[in-house]
Amino acid sequence: MQNPDARALFLYPTKALSVNQERKVNDLFDQLGIDAVAETYDGDTKDDRKKLIRDRVDVVISNFAGINQYLDSHMKWRDIFKNCELMAIDECHTYTGVHGMHVAWVIRRLRRLLDHYGSDPQLVCSTATIGNPREHSEHLTGAEFEIIDEDGSPHGRREVGFWQPPLQETGDLVEELEEDEILPSMRRNSDEEAAGALVHLAKNDVQTLMFTDSRQGTEIGVKRAIEAARSHPDGKYIDVEPYHAGLSKRKRRAVENQLNAGQVDGVISTSALELGIDIGSMDATVLAGYPGTRQSFWQRIGRAGRGTTDSLSVFVPQSDAIDQYILNNPDYVLEENVEDAVIDLSNNPVYAKHILCAASERPLTEADTKWFGPRDRLSRAINMWQAAGQLVGDLDRGAQYNGTARPQSGISMYATTDEQYDVRQVDGEIDMEPLDKERVYREYHPGALVLYDGDQYEVQEVVEDRINPYVTVERSNSANYTQAIHNKRITDLDVERSYDLGGGYQLCAGMGTVHINYSAYNVIDMYTGEIVEPMIPIDLAPISLRTQVMWIAFPREIVSRVLNEIPRSSYLQPEDSGEFASMGEEEYTLAGGLHGGEHGMIKMAPLELRLDNSDMGGLSTLHHNEVGSPVWFIHDAVEGGVGFAHSVYENFQSVAQRTVERIDNCDCERDVGCPACLMSSQCGNQNEPLHRPAAISFLRAALNKVEDATTG
Template sequence: MQFRKNLQQIIEHIQTDEQYSNNIVNWHTIPEREAQTVPFPVSIDSRLKEALQSRGVKELYTHQGQAIDITRKRENFVAVTPTASGKTLCYNLPVLQQIIDDPSSRALYIFPTKALAQDQKSELNELIEALGININSYTYDGDTPSNIRQKVRQAGHIVITNPDMLHSAILPHHTKWVALFENLKFIVIDELHIYRGVFGSHVANVIRRLKRICAFYGSNPIFICTSATIANPKELAEKLTGEKVTLIDKNGAPAGKKHFVFYNPPVVNKPLNIRRSATLEVRKIASEFLKNKIQTIVFARSRVRVEILLTYLQGLVQKELGPKSIRGYRGGYLPKQRREIEHGLRNGDIYGVVSTNALELGVDIGQLQVCIMTGYPGTIASAWQQAGRAGRRQGEALIFMVASQAPLDQYVIGHPDYFFNRSPETAQINPDNLIILVDHLKCAAYELPFKKGDTFDGVELEDILEFLTEEQVLHFNNGKWFWMNQSFPAHNISLRSASQENVVIIDQSDVAHVKVIGEMDRFSAMTLLHDEAIYLHEGVQFQVEKLDWEEKKAFVREVDVDYYTDANLAVQLRVLEVDKERETEFASVSYGEVTVQAMATVFKKIKFDTHENIGSGPIHLPEEELHTNAAWISLNEGIKNKLTDKKLEEGLIGIANLLRHVAPLHVMCDPSDLHVVPQVKAVHSEKPTIFLYDRYPGGVGLSEKVYEIMEELLAEAEQIISHCGCESGCPSCVGMEATGEDGKQLSLKLIELFRDGQKRMLL
């Protein structure tokens, strides 16, 4: 078959051509795996069995059989197997069997994105059609027309939605959903690993509200969760649902052969150990496959990087393949665009897609053969998810991980065993974060009044309810707390970002047809949508003509320039209260409450291709203030006397640069959720200090986890510096700002002091 032969030819070409082979650090082949199956259980209806057999499912994989056994015992479970292993049947089979047995039964499916919900709905509907029984499955999201919504509420056996819609449209209007809540037998939560950090903490409270409403209507549904590989799926499922769950983690699905290639761009400046840009290397590698019409997905870490790569690749292969053959995919695109791209990938019209982690989830995007990651995705779990997007239909697949200059990338690329043998990361959530909890208690009180003695899935409430009564948000009468505000609480609470409002992006290139082309959270807008910023959307460049900060609107116009922009945030941090502390002879590790003032100050213009700085300008935006939690490590007295402030600062900046990359990996959060600030003289203690803080009001437990594992983080930072091939510090270890004569040695010495206070060392 020509398609397969092309892939084989290119694999041989990459292995022999020096421009590629010299940069390949590790070529790891994962062999094919045979399926492990079990016969259909006798409890499965013969019509359901026939429908599955007509779709090629002759037997069940072992994990699917286990899922059916557990639901028959009316127990909750979480199934953790790789992408494309048939997790969907783990919940579709028990749900359909239940509806066949009792047609009044209902199920609620929760997917983290609308794209995934749409995808799963089409798969479910095909199975229902083959079954030939009248079972109604409907999607209920922001795109559902109002004339269909009533039908969904009354007649939907299976309602497919997302957490945002459940939070703002279903739970507050539960009186319209009586048929669903009275007969709810199953709640399915797909892609469980996505519910971590801020988002997961919010969703755990949405689930608490959902359970409260189910109890009000007399139902007690079973929770079915599915997840990609993480270290603590059982713990996360139990925290998210507030219920005991059984773990299913033995995968019975087959898998095709996978080639996993670790690729490190060549060094272009030996003394500084600066490598060629990962973005430019990815452009070169991806174009090899695209020119041969081999379907390829390229992942990039940020929206800006997606758009830069898309611009590069379209310029290289658009003439040969056609204008719509390579597309971008990320948050901020409108739903219609995203559906069009998913469809184009499935039917083969689109050969290449450049995406953020938005396509990391289990959307079926067809016969992709190649996956290229621009830089390490940040977690082992994420890397395997992205790798799983290629070769989904048991075909051979090639995965490239192209390292960036970042310390963690260089560490992972140089230690393949770390990647292939280490267990994935732990997902953290903190449903009891006071700010998040209070927000959802307001929503819960709006939905149903609280009675004296009530808890919120085990959380004692009386103090908070009394506080909300004093604030005149609730009214206490006859032993109950009632919502008394005129506003509708759920509308003002965003589940997904630290800020409550998004900035809307308005294209006014054509004055007669002004249109909204996307949106962005407030914190990101400070550095990406300021006046004169270049905003990239679907490979098209727009310049921000005006950012109306009060009205949360950015007005943009299409331009054609050969640069993009990048902005800096100036951060001031003060300690309010110390909650925990431990000391060694030379250092102390602390955790507590801090206040952070952040301000966007300056932006740079960076030229395409060469990535050189060609200009800059000021940003005029108000300061944002944040009360949150932080972990910090301080060097005790005596160190300052042995080092000048300049040398001390250089060493601290080097360590901070490493922790910025290492810490998010261990607490499994987005790097933007955890910020790092070094201070030569901290305001509260006058000691050299490095702070790591949660970028969310009140914190979500990330910095608390950092406090617990600080020594482990420092040990990893030390390894990265020690193994780096540079002489005196480089972007791959201590970062550009600390690459002085002895930046590397200074950072190493300081880490040794931070780590081992019992050893006396002479600087």
């Protein structure tokens, strides 16, 4: 630092990573002989340190949730904003989806104020390997970048194992089966296998980090691991802890410290430990299922053997389509390039919230189209807030904030809506983070059984008729968990882009209103995975969200074509009662084909795009009132959308081609498919109906039309 007044901002995704990196930055300064100090400034910083850090510390380390809150007090930050010469943003690959949208607007608000104080800092973005580092950094920040991509970091030998769960049963009949005759359902539960792998490694003094993809999965995994360790002949105790964002800050820090000090044998985590928090040198990682992207796959594997030590990573596939594809095609993750990072700034509800924040920080003028343009979009947001009484003035005179509350407090960095539910324990205290409404309805509805920090709870009630809604839970000794069932409809379609493929086929992208009704739940045995109590009703109102949608409309003539292409002996027979009882076998089979095609597209999209299929949902129907023909939809799972469904629209041909290959080549050869090709654990209709041959026929018909349209 040649300029004695020069200041810098280092920004990280989480508080934990900020604190962790503070030590490393100061150690680096010492090693290089640089007379500079770095210090963390966030919500945990003591008040008597804050002014000193703002006024004197050379490198201020923080996170975007904090920066969002501090910008309306920018006068307190004027010294650093005036002298800021460097802004470094770490872990940029994590800023996608809803969180990425919020961070992108916070960065623009921050750069606007830096510009106001006369500084134009150099921006540095660091990222794990992604397919589009320059494009993503530019979308995230609004600045231009040059790429430095030579890897000089040291690393030891890394072994990666692919572990197919063994068969549940043995015997002559089973042993005579060929590999392609074995169904996923014949194999042992993959989550139990992953927990067993952790136990085996831990008992051999190999400190292991296991990744799973849900908070509940971490808690169930810990129970399974401890149970497996207890039943082991050696009787050796192992200490296994959960780690996820729903745990209290105190609990998470304790687990991080235990890992760093080697005081815990194993940890089962969500993606929360993918980031670069220093947790010491782990000996091994276990991946319970594919995390959705190659980038995340390697990020998780890379948590073991940091530095020059050797490491082992074990991938235990789930029975679904993507995991089985990767098991059979390991070069997909070992050889192919990683995916692009997706960030979409078109979500107007999120945009409008940040425009209100920006106006409260400094009046908005024509010059601010540089940060928040184009002008017509900025004007629409200003007009909306004027009508709500929150802004006065316009871009010519300056649009000023006219509200009483701090709009920054209304920004939830991981959501598009502000509604959060507290969790309260009957006759006790539970230190749990607030929940968003959709998670409450899906996982914390009345009667739900949930695990938290190793303990089981039953939800007693959901209280919503007040400003601060909450959920009450009570301790439970149940060995079960619950899974909600939902039904869905999509209305009020607004076409933004379309591609007429000819012959009545049309590919569309736009907006739609998705109505989701969580109507019932199943009670499931935690250890066997069997449903012990089916379809218990839930009394909750439907959730509606206006979001991004893509769809393909088929001509009515597709019905006869599909039926002619599949053997009549494969037709499905609807149940005598229930939602589909009124359908004949032809209609039920066709519905199964559309449903299967929709499932397949959602399941395979992560192989082409940087997204998780939990970020999307779908719907298929033989007749939609607005479309007027058979159709399947894929939609974003959050208010306003984040660009995922539209990415499927833009990459429809490649996603559909991969989907056809997977479904057609599935070893199950069953008409109704299996978890490796059509079935989905997220299906609101309990995977009924599904018809694999009809799904292939629908997909091929669509693909042929796309190929004709693009080559003709």
